[in-house]
Amino acid sequence: GEDVEQSLFLSVREGDSSVINCTYTDSSSTYLYWYKQEPGAGLQLLTYIFSNMDMKQDQRLTVLLNKKDKHLSLRIADTQTGDSAIYFCAETGAGGSYIPTFGRGTSLIVHP
């Protein structure tokens, strides 16, 4: 089946940029997502990108997609302590079912 891989942990200093990486195996992926989960809460969609795009920017967030290498990244500029959370990469394949496959999540720890 399809696979989505992420590193489990990332630690950064407040004010630095964070880059969370994700790789996927489904070459027919149509949408790729980043979700954020704060402690004790459900997941919230941060941003998503269509597979025919290579970059999307939204305020402090930049998503880069390298479709050839099946690599997705999320860059958070000027990382704040409030950005500490688990970040999930997800993708949906072709066919219109929109059932996402999630990665295991990257725990981002922001320290002063």
Add this chain to the structure above:
Amino acid sequence: NAGVTQTPKFQVLKTGQSMTLQCAQDMNHEYMSWYRQDPGMGLRLIHYSVGAGITDQGEVPNGYNVSRSTTEDFPLRLLSAAPSQTSVYFCASRPRSNEKLFFGSGTQLSVL
């Protein structure tokens, strides 16, 4: 709108007991789904539904039943709880042709 509402937030069961996790959404979403989240495992799809009267199995359906008699509700039943079902359960929904999933705040279940 309340969004996606899950009850209860916490539950402790003994092995062999049965219970139903409730999920309701007030956004008239056609698609609803149940995930379980385990440490280091990310989100795994249990069951999903693309509309009232239609359900299908996800990645880890064993030990769980679902039904979808109305658009709003999608309960998840554990027929005979096992310690392996100790997890955090999330319900999610979305409109028919929309890529954005809306998550509930989760139910933390412990089976002793």
